[in-house]
Amino acid sequence: MKVLTANRLIDGEVVWYGTGDAWIELIDGARIARDKAGEEMLQALGKAALADNLVVDVDLIDVEQQDGRIVPTRLRERIRAAGPTNHLHHGKQARPDFAPAA
Amino acid sequence: MYRYDEFDHTFVQARVAELRDQVERRLAGEITEDQFKPLRLMNGVYLQLHAYMLRVAIPYGTLSGRQMRMLAHIARTYDKGYGHFTTRQNIQYNWPALADIPAILDDLARVEMHAIQTSGNCIRNVTADHFAGAAADEVADPRPYAEILRQWSSVHPEFSYLPRKFKIAITGAERDRAAIQVHDIGLHLKKDASGTLGFAVYVGGGQGRTPMIAKKIRDFLPEADLLAYCTAILRVYNLNGRRDNKYKARIKILVHETGTAELTRQVEAEFAHLKDGELTLPEADIRAIEAYFAPPALVARPEGDAAVTQARLDSRGFADWLGQNVTTHRHADYAAVTISLKGIGEVPGDATDTQMDAVADIAEAYGFDEIRVSHEQNLILPHVARADLKAVYDRLVEIGLATANSNLISDIIACPGLDYCALANARSIPVAQDISRRFASLERQREIGELKLKISGCINACGHHHVGHIGILGVEKKGAELYQITLGGSGDENTSIGEIVGRGFPPEELTDAIETIVDTYLALRLDGSERFIDAYRRLGAAPFKEALYAGEAKAA
Numbered sequence: 001m002k003v004l005t006a007n008r009l010i011d012g013e014v015v016w017y018g019t020g021d022a023w024i025e026l027i028d029g030a031r032i033a034r035d036k037a038g039e040e041m042l043q044a045l046g047k048a049a050l051a052d053n054l055v056v057d058v059d060l061i062d063v064e065q066q067d068g069r070i071v072p073t074r075l076r077e078r079i080r081a082a083g084p085t086n087h088l089h090h091g092k093q094a095r096p097d098f099a100p101a102a
Numbered sequence: 103m104y105r106y107d108e109f110d111h112t113f114v115q116a117r118v119a120e121l122r123d124q125v126e127r128r129l130a131g132e133i134t135e136d137q138f139k140p141l142r143l144m145n146g147v148y149l150q151l152h153a154y155m156l157r158v159a160i161p162y163g164t165l166s167g168r169q170m171r172m173l174a175h176i177a178r179t180y181d182k183g184y185g186h187f188t189t190r191q192n193i194q195y196n197w198p199a200l201a202d203i204p205a206i207l208d209d210l211a212r213v214e215m216h217a218i219q220t221s222g223n224c225i226r227n228v229t230a231d232h233f234a235g236a237a238a239d240e241v242a243d244p245r246p247y248a249e250i251l252r253q254w255s256s257v258h259p260e261f262s263y264l265p266r267k268f269k270i271a272i273t274g275a276e277r278d279r280a281a282i283q284v285h286d287i288g289l290h291l292k293k294d295a296s297g298t299l300g301f302a303v304y305v306g307g308g309q310g311r312t313p314m315i316a317k318k319i320r321d322f323l324p325e326a327d328l329l330a331y332c333t334a335i336l337r338v339y340n341l342n343g344r345r346d347n348k349y350k351a352r353i354k355i356l357v358h359e360t361g362t363a364e365l366t367r368q369v370e371a372e373f374a375h376l377k378d379g380e381l382t383l384p385e386a387d388i389r390a391i392e393a394y395f396a397p398p399a400l401v402a403r404p405e406g407d408a409a410v411t412q413a414r415l416d417s418r419g420f421a422d423w424l425g426q427n428v429t430t431h432r433h434a435d436y437a438a439v440t441i442s443l444k445g446i447g448e449v450p451g452d453a454t455d456t457q458m459d460a461v462a463d464i465a466e467a468y469g470f471d472e473i474r475v476s477h478e479q480n481l482i483l484p485h486v487a488r489a490d491l492k493a494v495y496d497r498l499v500e501i502g503l504a505t506a507n508s509n510l511i512s513d514i515i516a517c518p519g520l521d522y523c524a525l526a527n528a529r530s531i532p533v534a535q536d537i538s539r540r541f542a543s544l545e546r547q548r549e550i551g552e553l554k555l556k557i558s559g560c561i562n563a564c565g566h567h568h569v570g571h572i573g574i575l576g577v578e579k580k581g582a583e584l585y586q587i588t589l590g591g592s593g594d595e596n597t598s599i600g601e602i603v604g605r606g607f608p609p610e611e612l613t614d615a616i617e618t619i620v621d622t623y624l625a626l627r628l629d630g631s632e633r634f635i636d637a638y639r640r641l642g643a644a645p646f647k648e649a650l651y652a653g654e655a656k657a658a
Contacts, residue, residue, distance in 0.1 A: 007149055009128070009129065009135075009200065010129060010200055010201050011154075011199035011200060012149060012154040012197075012198075012199065013153065014153075050135065052131070053129075053131040053134075056135050056149060057149055073581065074581060075578075075581070076520060076526075079520060079521060079529075080151050080152065083152065084152070084521035084522060084531075085521055085529060085531075085532055086449055086521050086529075086531045086532055086535065087521075090152075090182055090197070
């Protein structure tokens with residue numbers, strides 16, 4: 001199971017490719033690829049977004065679903081999805097609409 | 103302090119204008135990321151986990167109050183109200199938007215600062231002893247030579263595309279506070295028997311995945327030959343350094359593979375061509391640069407002794423701080439003050455905008471407007487009258503920067519680690535915070551004595567773990583963080599690379615392991631005067647291995 005992530009060109013904000021076909025700032029609404037075809041589609045979308053200069057550092061990352069939430073497998077990606085663990089008032093985790101994964 | 107001349111101003115402003123144009127073209131989609139990335143990196147702009155990161159050069163770690171205030175302004179205006187001082191004596195901002203970078207660089211240029219060559223395969227910020235110009239034990243201030251090297255190496259056409267990055271450090275004292283033996287070039291400014299200034303030259307030191315101690319290839323290089331000799335070294339490296347493998351591209355590998363004797367022969371042969379040529383430093387030019395670093399007029403302040411004596415009696419906190427964070431100055435009425443950026447449980451090297459502003463105020467009021475950044479991620483006020491120490495201490499207490507832990511176990515070097523860094527495999531900052539909290543008691547820390555603990559979140563070793571008395575290296579194993587411990591490293595005039603003590607520890611066991619190591623040392627040291635590093639060198643790793651792992655062997 002994978003989702004597509006990147007950093008937005010203009011400000012570096014971490015984003016994921018969402019189910020609504022737009023880059024979104026919280027992982028919860030990310031579009032999940034469950035098979036090879038889904039991954040290839042996301043990869044193509046990422047390549048196009050890179051070419052359109054919307055995002056940089058595009059990457060497909062492994063995720064799991066826990067209680068309906070999307071949780072990245074690697075700690076690195078969990079930290080990207082939330083913010084620095086030493087500064088809980090910075091990054092996504094500081095947003096009012098951020099809901100921490102259980 | 104060095105002041106920009108007209109050429110410097112024009113050069114930096116032109117560079118900002120160039121990057122502004124490049125950023126605008128990037129945002130307009132006129133250039134691709136592949137085209138833009140090397141351009142932004144040449145100006146210190148990285149992309150990290152959460153955002154862009156801007157690394158600003160602080161030449162040889164020297165700052166004025168006005169410059170520090172600008173760093174605070176940038177933290178407040180374009181970032182999240184703080185900055186991170188690094189082991190290269192620089193500052194990093196963790197959250198700037200790419201669109202704001204040109205404006206930040208404009209602001210920096212106003213106070214004679216920039217971010218040029220803080221990344222890329224070029225000569226990076228030359229670092230120097232943070233007590234330069236103040237230390238009682240130095241033969242001369244090394245910073246004029248660092249400035250000469252800075253001018254020579256800035257956009258040097260021959261050395262802008264080296265096989266890999268290149269770092270130079272310089273000290274003017276026998277006691278090495280600049281870690282020169284773990285640099286690509288380490289320079290030790292000294293005097294020969296006739297009293298003439300020159301350098302011992304070390305080459306090929308470095309940390310990273312292949313730590314090496316630099317080899318001394320010249321015991322005494324006359325000061326006039328500094329640029330000719332460094333050019334000779336860089337030429338040999340530029341020509342022969344490996345470009346086929348990023349991990350073998352630093353000069354330390356070239357020195358290792360070539361052999362010190364042959365490498366020295368090559369450098370000397372190149373130097374023979376260059377010697378007495380246009381790279382020879384004119385005496386007048388050296389003295390002109392030196393004049394910028396003329397020490398402040400330190401008037402006699404003999405009342406300091408009585409003031410300090412009284413203040414010690416009045417305040418236990420001041421007495422502790424005086425004992426730990428105040429260093430002997432070459433002028434008996436003055437002292438150098440270490441402002442610890444290692445408050446208990448705080449992030450090593452981080453300072454808020456408010457703290458930066460306050461340090462600028464204190465430096466202007468009591469420190470002849472001079473501030474240094476140390477490679478150990480602290481700030482230094484190099485010239486403070488002993489009579490003013492209590493006033494400085496009181497101001498530092500107000501802003502939470504009076505922790506009396508310089509050189510103690512909680513004075514930790516830590517890289518940003520996996521909380522920020524795109525290269526990291528494991529977190530460093532929470533590890534540092536946890537150890538700092540465990541050893542929070544200053545009384546206990548002083549009982550342990552000098553202990554340099556350094557943490558890196560990956561093998562690139564930005565946290566200098568190889569030269570920590572206790573070094574910690576974070577790795578990723580089976581998707582989880584694991585920390586290897588090294589013991590016996592040291593980054594001073596007796597440089598040594600730490601040795602891995604045994605299997606690594608998961609985060610939840612790491613601080614206990616550190617405590618076991620410390621307790622083992624306390625039980626085995628000859629007396630309180632035998633430092634951890636000395637005890638380790640006497641005892642070897644065996645008792646520490648035994649303390650950490652013996653239980654496992656029995657259980658197994």
